[in-house]
Structure formats: C-alpha cells, structure tokens
Amino acid sequence: MEQIIAIVIPLISGAVGGNVVGAVAKNLSLGTLWNSVVGLVGGIGGSQLLGMVMGGGTAAAASATTGGMDIGTIVTQIAAGGVGGGVLMAIVGVIKGMMSK
Secondary structure, X not given: OHHHHHHHHHHHHHXXXXXXXXXXXXXHOOOHHHHHHHXXXXXXHHHHHHHHHOOOOOHHHXXXXXXXXXXXXXXXXXXXHXXXXXXXXXXXXXXXXXXXX
8 A cells, every 4th residue: 555655646746746837837838738747757757766866766665664654755755756747847848849949
C-alpha cells in the first residue's frame, strides 16, 4: 500500500505543479489536459531524481526500508512532484513556443 501511495503522491502533485505553471505563465500553457499530462510525467521524474540525489533510490524503496511513510517523506514527495511537474511543464512550454515561431 505504501508503494502505491509513494507513486500517487508525486503524480498528483506533478499534475498540480504543471497546471500552476500553466496558469501563472499563460504563454507556456498547453491547456489544462496537457499541462496535467506533462506535470504527471514531471512529478514522477522529479520524485525519482530527488530520490537518487538523496541517496535513497526511489521514494517507495526509501519508505519500505524505513518501515513506513512519515510526514517528512510525504512532504518531500509532494514538493519533488510539484517542482518536477512545474519544471517539465515550463521546459515543454518553452520548446513549444520556439517551435511555433
């Protein structure tokens, strides 16, 4: 169950992060659906990247070895997913803008 939660949290926070960037930077927005899709991918990527940088592997593996998910792990996953989703959304938005010129 904890491993499912460790995947769902970055997915949701990544979608939110992608939509926040799309709402704040209208020129980068791909529309709600694509902001969400790109955010989902970025959320998982951000969570995985943070896990590798922190030396714990994936967040799911880290929570499994510590015996459970604590509030710190959850907050870290939310932050990593949101930032990852937002950053990837901004990158894709910039690339889309450059291609349309």
